[in-house]
Amino acid sequence: MTGLFKTRLQRHLREMAKYLRLVFNDFFVFALLFLLGGLGYGYSNMLKTLKTGYWWAPVVALLVLVIVAQIGRFATLIEDADRVFLLPKERAMHAYLVAARRYSQGLAQATQVIAVFLLAPFMSVTMAWPVLSLVELGLAQIILKDALLRLDLASAYQVTGQTRMNRWEFKWLLSIIVLAAGLWTLPLVAVGLALILDIAVAVWFAQHWQKQQIRWREQIKIEDNRMLGIYRFFNMFTEVPMLSGTIKRRRYLDGLFKLIKPRHDKFYLYLYSRGMVRGSEFSGLVVRLTVIGMLLLYFVRGEWLPVILAALFIYLIGFQLLPFFQQYDDVVFTHVYPILPAQRLKSFVTLITLILSVAALLLWLVVVVANPHLMTAGVTLLVEVVEVWYLARIYTPQRLARSIENRA
Amino acid sequence: MALEVSHVVGGYSQIPVLKDISFDVKDGELVGLIGLNGAGKSTTINHVIGLLTPHKGTITLNGVTIDQDSQAYKQQIAYIPETPVLYQELTLREHLEVTMMAYDLDHDQAWATAHELLKTFRLDNKLDWFPANFSKGMKQKVMIVCAFLTQAKLFIIDEPFLGLDPLAVNDLLNLIEDRKKKGASILMSTHVLDTAQRYCDRFVLLHDGQVKTEGTLSELQAALPEAGESLNDIYLSMTKVDRA
Numbered sequence: 001m002t003g004l005f006k007t008r009l010q011r012h013l014r015e016m017a018k019y020l021r022l023v024f025n026d027f028f029v030f031a032l033l034f035l036l037g038g039l040g041y042g043y044s045n046m047l048k049t050l051k052t053g054y055w056w057a058p059v060v061a062l063l064v065l066v067i068v069a070q071i072g073r074f075a076t077l078i079e080d081a082d083r084v085f086l087l088p089k090e091r092a093m094h095a096y097l098v099a100a101r102r103y104s105q106g107l108a109q110a111t112q113v114i115a116v117f118l119l120a121p122f123m124s125v126t127m128a129w130p131v132l133s134l135v136e137l138g139l140a141q142i143i144l145k146d147a148l149l150r151l152d153l154a155s156a157y158q159v160t161g162q163t164r165m166n167r168w169e170f171k172w173l174l175s176i177i178v179l180a181a182g183l184w185t186l187p188l189v190a191v192g193l194a195l196i197l198d199i200a201v202a203v204w205f206a207q208h209w210q211k212q213q214i215r216w217r218e219q220i221k222i223e224d225n226r227m228l229g230i231y232r233f234f235n236m237f238t239e240v241p242m243l244s245g246t247i248k249r250r251r252y253l254d255g256l257f258k259l260i261k262p263r264h265d266k267f268y269l270y271l272y273s274r275g276m277v278r279g280s281e282f283s284g285l286v287v288r289l290t291v292i293g294m295l296l297l298y299f300v301r302g303e304w305l306p307v308i309l310a311a312l313f314i315y316l317i318g319f320q321l322l323p324f325f326q327q328y329d330d331v332v333f334t335h336v337y338p339i340l341p342a343q344r345l346k347s348f349v350t351l352i353t354l355i356l357s358v359a360a361l362l363l364w365l366v367v368v369v370a371n372p373h374l375m376t377a378g379v380t381l382l383v384e385v386v387e388v389w390y391l392a393r394i395y396t397p398q399r400l401a402r403s404i405e406n407r408a
Numbered sequence: 409m410a411l412e413v414s415h416v417v418g419g420y421s422q423i424p425v426l427k428d429i430s431f432d433v434k435d436g437e438l439v440g441l442i443g444l445n446g447a448g449k450s451t452t453i454n455h456v457i458g459l460l461t462p463h464k465g466t467i468t469l470n471g472v473t474i475d476q477d478s479q480a481y482k483q484q485i486a487y488i489p490e491t492p493v494l495y496q497e498l499t500l501r502e503h504l505e506v507t508m509m510a511y512d513l514d515h516d517q518a519w520a521t522a523h524e525l526l527k528t529f530r531l532d533n534k535l536d537w538f539p540a541n542f543s544k545g546m547k548q549k550v551m552i553v554c555a556f557l558t559q560a561k562l563f564i565i566d567e568p569f570l571g572l573d574p575l576a577v578n579d580l581l582n583l584i585e586d587r588k589k590k591g592a593s594i595l596m597s598t599h600v601l602d603t604a605q606r607y608c609d610r611f612v613l614l615h616d617g618q619v620k621t622e623g624t625l626s627e628l629q630a631a632l633p634e635a636g637e638s639l640n641d642i643y644l645s646m647t648k649v650d651r652a
Binding site: 249262263271275278279328330332335337 | 508509
C-alpha cells in the first residue's frame with residue numbers, strides 16, 4: 001500500500017511540476033521578485049519604527065501563528081474509484097494513509113518554519129525574545145502542526161462516530177490554547193502542551209483505528225476539493241482541463257435574470273447569463289480580476305498610469321471571457337435546437353458588453369476616488385468606453401466568427 | 409414521407425462508418441433502428457440530427473434538407489440522447505423554459521403540457537433542482553419531458569429503455585403511442601428487442617454500416633423463413649450469417 005502511495009505521489013509530483021513550470025514563467029518570477037523585495041523592504045522599514053513592550057505584539061504573533069498552523073492540508077491522493085477497488089483492502093489502507101500524512105508533513109512543516117522565521121524579527125523587536133525562545137516556539141509550532149495533521153488522519157476513520165476531531169473550530173481552539181500559553185508564559189510550556197496533545201492523539205488513534213471504517217466518501221470529497229483548489233490556482237495562469245468548477249444556486253440573483261424575457265431570440269442570453277453567474281469558473285475570474293484591478297488602482301497615483309492599468313484590466317477580463325462562448329459545445333442540444341448561430345453570437349456580445357461595462361464602471365469609480373485630477377478620471381472614462389465598445393462589439397464577433405467557421 | 413435517408417455515406421472522419429444507407433420513416437410511424445454495438449446506429453442518428461454532415465447522399469425531413477434551411481429542419485426534430493446531457497447551471501424549470509424558447513412554443517400552453525409530463529414522470533416537486541442532484545434515470549426523464557414538450561414532427565430516441573424504471577418505460581411508450589396518433593414520426597434505436605418487437609411498426613436492421621434488411625416483422629419473417637418467429641431470432645441469425 002505504501003507502494004501504491006509512492007506511485008501516485010510520483011504521478012502527482014510530475015503533474016504539479018508540469019504546472020509549476022507554466023506558473024513560474026519568466027514574467028511571473030520577475031514580478032514575484034519585485035513583490036517580495038518590496039514586501040521585505042516594507043517589513044524592515046516597519047520594524048525600525050517599532051519599540052519593545054506593545055501589549056498587542058503577542059496578539060499579532062498569536063494570530064499569525066494560529067492561522068499559519070492551519071495551512072498545509074492532509075493530502076491523501078485518494079481517488080473516486082478507490083471506494084470500489086480498494087474497499088476490500090481497507091485495513092491495508094492504514095499504511096497508505098500514514099504514508100500520505102508523512103508526505104503532507106513536508107510542505108506543511110516548511111510553511112511553519114518559514115512563518116516562524118519571518119515572524120522572529122518582529123518578536124525580537126517588540127517582545128525582546130532571545131533566539132533560544134524563538135527556536136523553542138518554532139519547535140512548538142512544528143509539533144502542533146504534527147498533532148493537527150494527526151487529527152486529520154484520525155478523522156479519515158469513523159473513530160469518533162459522527163463528530164469529527166478535525167473540525168476547524170476544534171483545530172483553532174487547540175492552536176490558540178497551545179500558542180497563547182507559549183506566548184504569555186514560557187515557550188517551553190507550548191512545547192510541552194503540543195507534545196502532550198500530539199502523543200495523546202497518537203496513542204488514542206493507535207488503539208482505535210483497527211476497528212473502524214474509513215470515511216471513503218468524505219475523504220474522496222476532501223481530496224477532490226483540495227485538488228480543485230490547486231487546479232484553480234493554476235487556472236489563473238494556464239488552462240487546466242480537469243477544472244469544471246462548482247455550481248452555486250445564487251438565488252438572490254434570480255431577480256437579475258427576470259430582466260431577460262423568455263423569448264426565442266434570448267435563448268443564449270438566458271443560458272449564458274445563468275451559466276456565467278452560477279458557475280464559478282468564469283464569474284470567479286471576472287470578480288478576481290476586477291477586485292485586483294480596483295485594489296491596484298486605489299494605490300496607484302499618476303496621470304497616465306491609472307488610465308493604462310484600467311485599460312489593461314478590461315482587456316484581460318474581456319480576453320479571458322472569450323472561451324466561455326464554447327462552454328456549451330459539448331451539450332448536444334446546443335447543436336440540435338433550432339437556433340441560428342448568429343443569435344448565439346449576438347447574445348454573447350450582449351453578455352460581454354454588460355460584464356465589461358460593469359467592470360469598467362467599478363474600475364473608473366476607484367480612479368475617481370483615488371485621483372484628484374479630473375483630467376485622469378475623464379481620460380480613463382473615455383478610454384474605457386472606447387475599449388469596451390471595441391472589445392465587445394468589434395473584436396469578439398470577428399474572433400468568434402472565425403472559430404465558428406473553422407469548425408464547420 | 410416524413411424522414412427520408414437516401415444513399416448516405418458518412419462517419420466521424422474520412423473513413424466512412426455508414427456505407428450507403430437508405431431508409432425512411434413515414435408520418436405516424438415508429439421505426440426501430442436495430443443493430444449491434446458499433447453497427448452504426450448512433451452515427452446514423454448523429455447524421456439525422458445534423459451533428460454530422462454526410463459525405464454523400466441526402467437526408468430530407470418533410471421536403472427540407474439541413475443545408476436548405478437549418479432552422480426549418482431542426483424545428484421539426486426532438487432528440488432524446490442515449491446518455492442524458494443537461495446544462496449543469498440550469499434548474500429543471502429552466503431546462504423546460506429554454507426548450508420552450510428554442511422551439512418558440514407558446515408559454516402558457518407549453519407549461520400546461522409540461523406540468524402534465526412532470527407529474528407523469530414524478531418530477532413535479534423537483535423543478536428547482538440542479539442536474540447534479542438528479543439520478544441517471546431522473547436525468548433521462550428530464551430529457552423525455554423536454555422532448556415531448558415540443559410539437560416536433562420527428563422524435564429521435566436513442567436507446568430509451570435502459571436506466572428507466574418499468575413505470576417510466578410504460579409511460580414513455582404511451583407518450584410515443586399518443587404522438588404517433590397525432591401524426592408524428594419516431595425513429596428509435598434500441599437493444600431491447602422484445603419491447604421493440606411489440607411496439608415498432610417497422611424495423612431497420614443495421615449491420616456493419618449497412619442496412620441488412622428492413623420492413624415489418626412479417627416482412628422480415630418472410631424474407632428469412634428459417635430464422636424463427638421473434639425479432640430476436642431473426643436478428644441473431646442475421647448476424648450469424650455474417651460471422652460464419
